[in-house]
Every structure is written in structure tokens, then in C-alpha cells.
Amino acid sequence: MSQFAINLLFVGASFALYIGIAIWARAGSTKDFYVAGGGVHPITNGMATAADWMSAASFISMAGLLASGGYANSTFLMGWTGGYVILAMLLAPYLRKFGKFTVPDFIGDRFYSNTARFVAIVCLIVASVTYVIGQMTGAGVAFSRFLEVSNTWGIWIAALIVFLYAVFGGMKGITYTQVAQYVVLIIAYTIPAVFIAMQLTGNPIPMFGMFSTHTESGIPLLTKLDEVVNALGFRDYTADVDNKLNMVLFTLSLMVGTAGLPHVIIRFFTVPKVADARWSAGWALVFIALLYLTAPAVGSMARLNLATTVYPEMAGQVENYEEAARNPILYEDRPEWVRTWEETGLIAFNDLNNDGRIQMYNDATDYSDRGWEGNELTVNNDILVLANPEIANLPGWVIGLIAAGGIAAALSTAAGLLLAISSAISHDLIKTMINPKISEKGEMLAARISMGGAILLATYLGLNPPGFAAQTVALAFGIAGASLFPALMMGIFSKRMNSKGAICGMLAGLICTLLYIFTYLGWFFVPGTNMLANTPDNWILGISPLSFGAIGAMINFATAFAVSSATEEPPQEIQDLVESVRYPKGAGVAVDH
Template identity: 65%
Template sequence: MDLQFLTYSIVGLSFALYIGIAIWARASNTSEFYIAGGNVHPVANGMATAADWMSAASFISMAGLIAFNGYGASVFLMGWTGGYVLLALLIAPYMRKFGKYTVPEFIGERFYSKTARIVAVICLIFASITYVIGQMKGIGVAFSRFLETSYEMGLFIGMGIVFIYAVLGGMKGITYTQIAQYVILIFAYTMTAIFISLQLTGNPIPQLGLGSAMADGTYLLDKLDQVIVDLGFMQYTTQTMGNTLNMFMFTLSLMIGTAGLPHVIIRFFTVPTVADARATAGWALLFIAVLYTTAPAVGAMARLNLMNTIQTGEVGTEDGNLVYEERPQWFKNWEITGLLKFEDKNDDGRIQYYNDQNEEFAAKAEAEYGWKGNEMVKVDRDIIVLANPEIANLPNWVIALIVAGGLAAALSTAAGLLLAIASAISHDLLRGVFTPNMSEKSELMAGRLAMGGAIAVAGYLGLHPPGFAAGTVAIAFGLAASSIFPALMMGIFMKNINRTAAITGMIAGLTITLLYVFQHKGLFFIPGTAFLGDMEANWFLGISPNAFGSVGAIVNFAVAILVSKITAPTPDHIKRMVDDIRVPS
């Protein structure tokens, strides 16, 4: 059956399901809009949390990072999953015991300050807006290729779908929609991996296929190492992302960023009891593990298929190089999107995809092949998962399914982030600070208007994404790690941290992280602003901008503790409130 027809059919049915659920689960009051009424079963909530968490960065971009960074990309696996352990042990039960709607509300009451609540809202918006840009990039990539629309049109369609089910249903509609989205995305991801693992190794379990032998008796990872080393690239199984300190700080930033993300924390307000909050974290980790243990296999197998097809495939090759005029159809399809680009630098008609950063190899390739630089001038990492079934010549229904899964992942997280932003504006700023006497009906309307405004802003920023989805998301985690996570930890476990300390700590952590990112990444929040480049030589102790959130967190803690020692002590009634939160019943 025609690929486009199948894609439209499967994606269309999934969108109809999301909208139908939103109509069925329409929020009628603020409790349903913000926390789904507080009566979601922990298994269902765990599934919804997993979908909320496994964004376009996890579904679309993470395997691409693993494909091109090998072992070094393990920081994403360890950081993003390890953060859930922190969340389950240190934050989720205490936040549920507090029993309010939002993270800024907790910070405002714990630090007895409207200013603290406003600062927390600002931190939340910075982190969430940065995060949602990555989701918009994923939506645009999926639509632009498989629905044969422009990136911009795909983005607008995705915005429209989110607007309908998020604004209409609030957290109640989003929760049940995310359950459906989890089922779709996990089936799509694992089904593709099973097909490709069977194709390459004969093993239907991708996690085992990664360590299995291929038809010629060579182990898959050994084969991949051989293929890419022959092309001048670093050995796949020993590749790293910077020095050891950077790997450690990157992992730490992702872990504490996970534990500090408001759109994840807010999910623990939707269950009836503290025990259910702990159970939610456990179920969510289990559901997430299905994809996260599969991702290394998907990344490695995709990289092997990509290199074999472009560089060492048998069909349409000449002296080991693919002849451009005989390139496969999948290559032509992705060229149309602009996410895959070839430039024939030596006019020989062959695609020479070598590592031009390896000076020794480059000199040899120039002398022996007349090579004038890497001719694959763009291979966007975010295409790897979506292009993988096409490269492997899988059935069209599998290709269509992976598109629906990618869109489900991006839409589910985008909805959760937008709700967090909307609740911060309507509940924390309007009702919590500026208009405390507004009615529940007015607050519900304000929440929906804020959601619509947040979708518009996110779409505008998504039209000018700063880079690949997982890289943008990593910065969002750094912002949450440097500002929100320390405030929550000190609010729960350190009774002597007062309002002045919390406010100065959040401002210091967020500011130093933003300045570092701006210095090395450019003003990525402003569309059209060019990157200044990573400028690795100027990194502080070799720590990359994506990993700097952990440094910001250390600054936050240090400033808050210092300020608390030279300012007025925390009032006794606040200390009693902390004691009450610390005994989750």
C-alpha cells in the first residue's frame, strides 16, 4: 500500500483519538484542569508520565545522538533515567504531601514570599520554553518528510492538535491522551527495532541483538567499529563527549534537571496519596526503560545501515563509494527536506563520506582518492530514527507507524510543558500574586488563554530551532537543574534556608547558566540569532554549555547557604510546615 496513504491514515487516526479523548475528558473546574481531579490511578499515571517524559528528544533525537556519539551518548541514558530515582526518593512524595497545584506555589509558600513565587515562575518559563522548542523541532521534522509538507506547515498542524486537546481538557484531557500516546510511541519504536535486529542479527530482541553476531560471524559492534574507523571516524565503542569531568557534569545536570522539571513534578499531584506518588515514579521508570534500553540498539544499527548504504553498500557503488545518480529513494526523500545534503566537491559523481576532522586520514584520502572534504555536508541527527525503517527497506506500515510514534512523543511532552507554563501564569502569577480574589471560573478561562498564548510562543520559537532536539532539551535540563532543583531540595530538607537565600540562590544559578550558554551557544532564545559556536577551547574546565547546569546548581546551593547565614532566620511556623511535609502520610 502507498506510504503516503498509510501515513496519513495512521497519523490521522491517532489525531482523531487524541481529540476524542479531549472531548470526553473535558476539564470542568480548576482541579481537573491543573491536576486531573487528583484521582488518577498510579499505573495509568506512570504511563502518562512516561509519555510526558519521552519527548521528541527521547524518541527522535536520542538514538541519533547515540548513532553519532557512540559510548559518549550514554550520558543521556544515565542522566535521564537516573533522575527518576532522585525524583522518586527525594521530591515526589514530599510534593504530593504538600498537596498544591504547582511548583512555584510550593516555593512561594515554603519561602513565605510572593517574590520567590515570581522568580520560580520565571525559572519555570525559561526551562519549559527551551524544552518545548525541541518538541516543535521534532514535529516539524516528522511532518516535513512523511506528510510531504513544509517544516513550517507541519509545525502549524502540530500546534493546532495540541491546542485542541490541551486547552479543552487541561491536565485531565492531557493525562488520558498521554496514555494513548505512550501505547502508540512504544509500539512504534520497539516494532521497528525488532524488525531491524532480526534483519541484521537474526535476534528479535534488540537489546540482545546489539551484542549478537551478524550473518558473517562478526559481532555487530565490531562490524560498526570497523566500518567507521575505515572512514576516519573515532571507534564507536570508545567515543566520548568531552573529558571525564564533562561526562560526569553532563550526567549530573541531566539527573537533577529531571528531578527539577515542573511538568514532570506536577504529574505527582494527580494521584490520591503519597504512596501512589511513589508508585507512579516506579511505574514510569519501568515504562521508560522499555524505550531507553532499546535506544542503544536502534542508534548502533541505524549508524551501521546508514554508513553501509552511503559509503560501502553494494548497489550503485563505484570503488566503494555510492554513485550519486544511483542513490536510493530514501536518500532522495530526505534531501527534499533539507535535512540531508550532498555536495560533490571533486566533481567525480561519487559520495565520499569521510571524517574531515581527522587530519591524518584526510591527507591520505586526498592523495589516494582526490578527496576535497566530506561531501555529506549535512546529516541531521534527528532524521536517524525516522529514516531508519526506510534505509532498512522495512514495510511501509512500519514506516508510517514510526511517524505516528514520533509525533505522539513530541505532542505528549509539548502538552505537558505548555500546561506547566499556563498554570504558572494563571494560577501562580494571576491568582497567586496579582488578582488573588479572582473566581474559579475566571481562573479556568485565564488558564486556557495562557495555554493558547504559550502554544503561539512555542510555535514561533519552533520556526527557528537552535539545533538538534536533544541538544536543545539538554540546555532546558540545565536551566531546571540550576534554578528549580536546588530550591526544592533546600525547601524540603533544609529548614534554615530563608526567603532571601532562596531568591538569591535561584537568581544566581539561573543567571550564571544562562550567561555561560549565551557566551558559547549564542542567543538561542531569540529567533534568527546566529550561533557563536561552542568555542570548546574556552569552556570552563572543559565543561560544555549543555552540562553547565550542574555548575549552576552548585552556585545556587552555595549562594543560598551563605545568604541564609547572614540574614534573618526562617520563621518558626515555616519550620513546622517543613516538618509536616517531611512526614509523608
């Protein structure tokens, strides 16, 4: 059977599974549609949350980020997991107790203001739409590489599949497909990692293998990796960073952003009890950690594998790295997987010094004494995970599995985001603000139509990704962290917080964050309109635009408390509402108004 047929079989089988689940889990009521009927088991919800959270970026890109950045990119690992600690303690149980369907529901009711509700709706839609673009393009990449269809067709197929199970099943269909998608993606991710860890260290558990001895050279894997990258002019893989303030703030921004992302929060509305919301956050992190603890091993091992593929003499015990570096492989002897990926353009070779050999190194360092005239091999970070099975010489079915896994990661996150968008439109905007008299059936129809519309918008943006697509991650996390997270937290922990304080806080946090991001990345990301070049020298106190979400959150808190203490107390019934969300007693399942 050809590789194409195997890939088709795996991807096709996984799609059949998702659609089967969608038919089984049709949504019959708005409660089904928004919160899956409110009866999801905490472990099931934990698994669905893990798939909801782990996007194409986690599955495909994170190991590559770690491989290229080493220690410095640990921020992503800590930021994207540490957010669950604050979510579990500061938000999830109380929002579950509040017992409504959406995030703007809470902000609008708690701050007794449709202005606050509207600000929350806008923040939610902007954060979720920017996030969904990456999922559609990620699915497109996976399709085009593994199923030999064009990017455009790939995105349309992905859109159709999501449409089938999300529009008909709502949260109920999404929950159970996400569980299936989690299983597919975690198996796909760990199997090649286990084999590679075995090959390099003899230890089958990647997270331990990473810290054990590299079999071929007899020294610890990370020490070996440091030596190898050092010989090629790179900083040590494990090297410390100089700008600790920025690293701390970047990690904190990712954490508060994670906790404030609406598509993650609404998953906790689907469990039966407040206590379940707490357990469920723990289970979610367990399932996420299975991938996140493996990713650094995949990253470091792939980096070492790549270097020793190009410089075979560096693989074993090396006396003199200087000499080992002089004999990279001949281009015509390159392994099969390099050839395969060259066809996609994600690996490119350019023989600058015309010696027929591949020189791969950091060309910021001058190695003209070695006869090197620049780095000759460019490798896109995103291929490390996708090419893993081929690098480790694994059988064809593992490649098929990776294809299905990458697509599962993209689809599961896209579906969660689309539900968050459509419920904000049909429930918060239409039902609560525009037409409170709408019937249950009418609201379901509105929810399905807005879901369909959101899918079309996401597909359009996936097909025509705005030039700023890569930078929008900062935007999504900045908005969620600087506006939504503080408002939600103050709504629960400060009884004194009134609507004026919350609205001013959200706007101040949002505007400052946007201004800082736009200053360096251009107004609305239009290239060339940035007022300062995006270089560390220009950053205020060395704080990068990506790290500003944490500062935005602090501005939000400070403004909210200042304005609130200068204005009137919130009404008694609101203070009673805050009291009631603090105690689990009498929660019941999520209800409509």
C-alpha cells in the same frame, strides 16, 4: 494504497483518538484542570509521564546523537533517566504530600515569600517556553515529511490539535491523551528496531542484539562497527572520552535538570497518595527505558547499516578494510530510501572527485591516496529513526506508524509544557499574587485563556524559530537544574533554610549559569556577542556551557546555606510545614488553598 494515504490514515486515526479522549475527559473544575482530579492510577501516571518526558528530541534525535557520538553521547541516556532516581527520592513524594497544584506554589509557600514565588514563575516560564519551541518545530518536520504539507501548515495543525484537547481537558485531557500517545510512540519506535535487530543479528530484542554477533561478518556487532568506522577515519564507536570531568558534569546537569523540570514534577501531583508518587516514578522510568534501552541499538545498527549501504564490501568478513573502502556504491545505484530523503534535503550528495561513486568518511583524515577529495554524503542525524523502516525494507504501514509516533512524541510533550506554563500564569500569578478573590470559574477561564495564549506563542516561535533554538536545551536544563531543583530540595531537606537564603541561592545559581552560557554562546544567544569562542580550549577546566548546570546548582546550594545561616530562622509554622511534607500521613488529594 499510496504511502501518502497510509500515512494520512495513521496520523488521522491517532488524532481522532486524541480528540475522542479529550471529549470524554473534559475538565469540570480547577482540580480537574490542574491535577486531573488527583485520582490517576500510578501506572497510568507513569505512562503519561513517559510520554510527557519523551519529546520529539528523544523520539527523533536521540538515536542519531548516539549513532554519531557513540559512547561519548551516553550522557544523554544516563542523564535523562538518572534524573528520575533523584526525582523519586528527593522531590516527588514530598511535593505530592504538600498537595498544591504547581511548583511555584511550593516555593512561594515554603519560603513564605512572593519574591521567591515570582522567581520560580519566571524560571518555569523561561524553561518551558524554550523547551516547547523544539516540540513545535519537531511536529512541523514530521508533518512536512510524511503528510506532504508545508512546515507552516504542519505547525498550525499541531497547534490546533493540542488546543482542542489541552484547553478543554486541562491536565485530565492531557493525562489520558498522553497514555494513548505513549502507546503509539513506543510501538512505532520498537517495531522497526526489532526488524533491524533481526536482520543484523538474528536477535529480535534490540537491546540484546546490539551486544550479539553480527550475522553477516560473524563477529560482535560493536566490534564490527568499530572496525568499519575506523576504516573511514572516525574514532572507534565505543572509544572512551578524554575529558571525564566534563562528561560527569554534563550527565549530572542533565539529571538535576530532569528532576527540576516543572512539567515533569506536576505529573506527580495527579496521583492519589504519597506512596503512589513513589511507585509512579518507577513506572515512568520503566516506560521511558523501553525506548531508551532501544535507542542505543537503533543508533549503532543504523550507523552500521548506513556504512555498509555505501560500502557494500564492508558488510561481510573483511580481510582488508583498505581495499573494501575503495569500492563504494555508484551514486546511480543508491537505494530507494536515499532517493526519498534526498528530496527533503536531509541527505545530500556532492561528487567532489567526479568518480560517480559515494565517498562517505571523516574528511578530517587525509585519504588523498585513495583518490578521495572530501566527504561526499551528508546525512542529517534526525533521519535515522524516521528512515529506519525504509532502510529495513519494512511495509508501508510501519512508515505510517513512525509518522504518527513522531507527532505523538512532539504533541504529548508540548501539551505537558503548555499546562505547566498556563497553571503558573493562572494559578500562581493571577490567583495567588494578583487577585486572590478570583472565583473558581474565573480561574478556569484564566487558565484556558493563558493556555490558548501559550499555544499561540509556541506556534509563533515554532514558525519563526529564533536562531538560538538549538542551543536553548542548555538553557532549559540549566535553569531547571541550577535554580528550581536546589530550591525544591532544600525546601524539603533543610528545615533551617529561610526565604533570604533560598532567593539568594536561586538567583546566584541562575545568574552564574546564564553568564557562563552567554559567555560562550552569545548574550541572549545573539550570534557574534559571545566573549569567548565556544571551543574546549576556552572552557574553564574543560567544562562546556552545556555541563554548567551542575556547577550552577552547587553555587545555588552554597549561597543559600551561607546566607541562611547568617540570617534568622524561618518562622515556626514554616518549620511545621516542612515537618508535615516529610510524612505521608494525612495527605489527601491535591487541594486548593
